[in-house]
Every structure is written in C-alpha cells, then in structure tokens.
Amino acid sequence: MMKSILVHLNDSASCETRLRLAKHLSEKFNAKISGIHFSATTFALENQSVPQNLDVNNVTDINALVLNTRQKKVLSEKAAVQRKLDKIFSTDFLPSWETFIGDDGHRLIANCRYHDLMILSSTLNLGSLLERLNSTIASVASESGCPIFVIPSEFCTLPSFCNPVIVWNSGRAVARAISDGLPFLKEAKKVTVYCDSSSSNDSERRRSGLLKLSEYLTRHDVSHEIITTELREDNYSAHLLKRISEAEHDLAVIGAYDHTNVKETMLGSVTRALMQEAKIPIFLSH
Template identity: 30%
Template sequence: MSYKTIMAVLDDPASARQISDFASFLSERFSAHIVGVHAETLAAVPLIAPMEIPDPAAVQVLQEAAQRETSTVEKIFRDRIESQGVPSEWRSFVSANGYASGNVIENARAVDLIVASQGNPPQGGPDNHADLEAFLFESGRPMLLVPRTIKEPQPIRRVLIAWNGSREATRATFDALPFLKNAESVEIFCVDPPETSGQMPEMAGVELAATLSRHGVNVTLRTEHTSGIKASAAIENRLADSSVDLLVMGGYGHARWWEVLFGGVTRTLLDSMTALTLLSR
C-alpha cells in the first residue's frame, strides 16, 4: 500500500503555499500524483428592500473578489508544484457549500490521502473547518492535517498512534500504514484502556502491535493510567515528551469533525496541534 493520488486542499493563499509544499514533499516520497483543489464559496448577498432582491453591485464585487482569490491560489499551486516537476492537476469548484459540495466530495472519494491545513482561528468570519469536516465524514478518505506552526515539510520519523480499540482508530492506523512503515519508530499509546468482556486493560494494543510488526513497522506499546487527567492532555504531553512528528487517531462525532478520540477529546487537541495529524473515520 502507498499513497499514489493525493488531494491538496488549497483553502486560501496562505494555506496554498504551505499545503503545496507538503504535497510536493509527499509526492516525492511516495511517487504520488497531486490534485490541487480550491472551492470557491458563494457568499451571502445583501438584499435591497423592500423587494428583497439581490444587490447587483454587491454580487459583482463578491464574485470578482472570489475569482481573484481562486486565480491567486491556482498560481501559487502551479508555481510551487509544477516547478518541481511533480505530476499534478488543478481543479476549482464554485458552490454555495464550499468544500461540503457534492462535486468536491465526489472528487475526494477517488484519492488515497487528503492534505489540508489546520488553518487559523476564525476572526469574526466563517470557520473553514466547518466545510472541511465534510471530507472526513463524507469522503471516507484519510485526512492529513498540517499545523499552522509548521511551515516547512519535515521527515516523519516518530509516529504516535492514539489507540482505544475503536473502529475509527483502527481505520486511521491502517490508513497511515505507508507512514508507519517508513518511520523510524511508532508508539501505540493507550490512555486508561477499559476492561472488556474479551480483553484485560493491560492487553490493549498488543494484537495491533503484533500485526504492525509483521508489516515491518518498528513498533512499541505504552499504556498510561491518568488518574483523572483528560485524555487530550495525556496525548499532548506524550507528543511533547517524545518529539512526535505524526499523530494518528480516529475521527469521531456526528456534527463536528473535531469531536474526536475516546469521545472526550475535543477540539482543544486539534486547536493546539504540534504535530502532523492523520484522521480517519
């Protein structure tokens, strides 16, 4: 298994530079084809009273601004990807739903990996992650999120798998297998594993470790009992202690993609990202 088709989500000019560089880096590593995608969202248009019809001047201004951003993003992508000789193509979409539109989702379902930026916190405007959640919950494809603090691609040497034995965590782990096989070290990290009818807490992750080892992964297993510390805090501490390059975890929740892992780890973990994070659902 490898990543042969990678979708680069180019949300705005700032993220376009970052994600184009990361996509190029991954393409070189996996000999992958890059699909650059930008979704132009139709903004709400002011209405003229009393007939409540769209203001033509406002419509034109909004359309021109969106088209300029699309052109800028495309130029950044082509300059940074094509100049490296990376096999690639450009796709842009216009819809009221942005990245949640059916056309974008349909394209996302045909790739091996989606790469997107963590982005910046909203400053009174819309939160772009509200759109990007659709990739995780509707595309069925793994998403690699790049923290806004990481400007340059770095080799992925150390990987942490946040493991709770769930379907989502299982999916994420095996979706990440190309990264795991190439990493210098991989740790399966279990936080307060529960006792189940078929497994004692001390056995959590043992079978997974054995399977990954058969794939040639250099894997270790660590279980931590937190005594009331939040799972998100335990994971953050482990990321810092081990200088992790990539966090792998399952995506949970029905309303928001950041409702993840163990049912109690929330958006806080992804808002404070220090490592690349691969999510699957």
C-alpha cells in the same frame, strides 16, 4: 496503495506546506494530485465603493454590483492559488484543480470519496453542513471514507514524520487509521503507541489486544514502543497534549469519531483538541 491525492487550496501560508507534502507523497508513491478551492464570497454594501450614479433602490443595479464584486473576489483568490501552485510545481507537473463558490461541504465530501488521501487545513470551515455534523474535520473523514491529513494553519515546514504517535483505544476507527497510515509509519524511526489502560475493564483482553497490535506493526516493519497509561475523561486531552509536546512527536495518528455513543463523544473531543492545540500534523481515518 496511494495513487490519488486531493489538496485543499486557499491563500494561506500553510497552503504551500500542504502542496509540498502532496508533491513529496506524489513523487514517493507515483500519485496524481488534484486540488479543490472554495471561495466563500461575501458582500456588504457598506464596505464597498459604491458608484455615485448607482440607484440603491434599483434591485437590478444592486444585483449587478454584487455580482461584479463577487466575480472580482473569486478571480483574485484563484490568481493567488495559482501563484502558489506555480511556486511549488514545474509547468509540466501542475496539478489540476477546481474552484467552487460557497462553503460547500457536500462537494468536499463527495470529492474525497474518489481519492486515496485528502490534505486539509486545520482551519477548514464549511458552514452549515459541518455544523450539522458537529463542525469537525473528523466528520469529513467519517462521511467520505477517505483518510485525511490535517495540517495546522501555522505549520510552514515539510513534515518529517520521524517520531509519530498513535492514540490507541482498540477501536475500529484507529485501527483503520493505522492501516491507512502504514506508508508513513514504516518510514518513521520509531512509532510510539499511547494506550489508555482505563479503556477496558478486562486487563487480560487489553494486554492480548496490545500484543496483537505489536505483532501487526512488526509484520509491517514498523519500529514501535507501546506505552500504557491511565487517562481519565477529565484529563484525557491534556495528558495527551503534554506527552506529545514533551516527546516532540511530529505526527499523530488517530481515529475519526462521529459521536454515536458516550465513549465516542469523549474521543471526538480528544480529536478536536489535538487538531486545535497539538500544533503538529494529524492523520485520521474512520
């Protein structure tokens, strides 16, 4: 059940796409939309117009100039975000939203925990926290427990989700992503499941797992096709990206991995490669 959607807001072209997607899902599932905006304010004295009467040796004067410049920057960013909201939503349906100063990964993760879905930009950068968490958006999913839609920064049209692909490896994370993503998968004309046939030494166990996956998708009225192919570690990402491009998939459903073992390290690199190079929305859970 999707009743609460959190949207990452900024002054980018893809922000409007994220808002249109949130509005579409809100209308479809009667969900509430909230927004979160981070103003990563920086200040460099040499890049500013410094008043002639400023005493550069006076700490109070310098601090006042820094504070004034930062306040102006934050207000400018907030005004730009508000214009995007006004463009997408009617005045009686404007989402509530908050601005936080700095790249606060803690705050983003904490807020995600109270929503059913987070819609993020693929260029999200939340500084030191995510550096400690391998600098991946997948870490936001794994730390918050909230499923995430990642919209590429250059993606400027409302996603259709008619031809999604599931990257299946029989793991818990991708199983969770499928379950969380059922509202979108059920609307697709056909869902393609890519399965790495080299991911298990027990071929009978793999076939049994794929049969159960197919039965699960069928029970939920998801039209699907399962394609098995051998993917070696050295070409895993490249092979998937080629398949996605050739088949013109418009959504990838994947697991979010936190690199707790060698296998997840490889899969985590696949997650990053898809977000950086696939040029389509990514849906991931942990």
